[in-house]
Amino acid sequence: MSEFGDPSDHALILDPARIPLSLYIHVPWCLKKCPYCDFNSHTLPKEELMNAPFDEYVNALIKDIDSQLDLVQGRSIHSIFIGGGTPSLLPTAEFGRLFTHLKNVLAFDKNIEITLEANPATLEHAPFEEYLSLGINRLSVGVQSFDNQALSVLGRVHDCDDAVRAILQAKKAGFTRINADLMHGLPMQTPKLAVNDIQMALQAGATHVSWYQLTIEPNTAFYRTPPDLPNEDVLEEIEKQGRATLLQAGFTNYEISAWVGRDDTACQHNLNYWQFGDYLAIGAGAHGKVTLLDHASHPNGVYRFAKTRLPRDYLSYEYAPKMVDFHKIDEIDLPFEFMMNALRLASGVSVDTFEERTGLLISTIDNELLPLQHQGFMVFDPNLIAPTKMGFRYANHLMQAFLP
Incomplete structure (x- = not known):
């Protein structure tokens, strides 16, 4: 990228x-x-x-x-x-x-x-x-x-x-x-x-x-x-x-x-997963994603987290099950994180959804979207990002284009 x-x-x-x-x-x-x-x-x-x-x-x-x-x-x-x-x-x-x-x-x-x-x-x-x-x-x-x-x-x-x-x-x-x-x-x-x-x-x-x-x-x-x-x-x-x-x-x-x-x-x-929405997660090995604004302990941004995997470890904490990983997604990784999910949808997602859920302007990924559009893999207009029928069939190929 x-x-x-x-x-x-x-x-x-x-x-x-x-x-x-x-x-x-x-x-x-x-x-x-x-x-x-x-x-x-x-x-x-x-x-x-x-x-x-x-x-x-x-x-x-x-x-x-x-x-x-x-x-x-x-x-x-x-x-x-x-x-x-x-x-x-x-x-x-x-x-x-x-x-x-x-x-x-x-x-x-x-x-x-x-x-x-x-x-x-x-x-x-x-x-x-x-x-x-x-x-x-x-x-x-x-x-x-x-x-x-x-x-x-x-x-x-x-x-x-x-x-x-x-x-x-x-x-x-x-x-x-x-x-x-x-x-x-x-x-x-x-x-x-x-x-x-x-x-x-x-x-x-x-x-x-x-x-x-x-x-x-x-x-x-x-x-x-x-x-x-x-x-x-x-x-x-x-x-x-x-x-x-x-x-x-x-x-x-x-x-x-x-x-x-x-x-x-x-x-x-x-x-909600595919549209890069947020989700809390509870249980052994559960994974979550949240967007934070003005949080007391963490800078603004998009975060992923996970809970300890083994049931016996999950049950062993007296006050709250252990959060083994809570990290902010780097800005440069957000386009791939978003598109890895959104490209699974036949109808794609709106440009507004990309901007609201990554905090980035759509112009951030012009260099990736425009070639895919010219190759017939993507629909990209002021309102929509979506795979074409061919793009939907080769979604994994499309996702690779957004790797940082």
């Missing part, structure tokens, strides 16, 4: 009041660690569930949010996402205790979106009516596949019937917004099998589909012992047929791996 020159030529006033604020809650336990998973998750065998430290963990979550109240800066909470691990292992009584406290110390937007990640196995979730009664109004069901052989290879503890049943039961309970998490490019997967996964999710009643390719990440069992994955030609055909199936069903691809149906809306929490 080009040097900025005098920062005063590019700086604007960052105003947190103009930036939406969300909350991420991390529950770190799973019954079994999947071989592809590189998330901060830790095995909790089912025979240990009765003695799991869920109440102590909620106590820590409460201390955690209390330690971040100075980061709210007068804003209400726009959305909440409860991820993991397997958040649905946490008893609903503990969720109730947590939400009671959250509502006491935070202002919730009138139309707040609250998403819970839930696994299909009945052992790993309460009756769905209980989640609705807590104010959770969106579910993300970790299906991954409806093919039992694929589920076995992926190390999942549910089967096809469990996955279908979970979506049907959630709909019967009254959930109108249900995401199905699906992977493609699985070991030995054919285009027919991949399309069948999508069709079964839609037939069961999913209103939103997260459809993403299996990637082999470091520090996973698959990285140490790689499975036999489909070749590039098969992967391309899977993507082609999968996209056609979703489009034919009336779904819109609004983000690289996210599809929304006619009867649903885009995930507001994830949109």
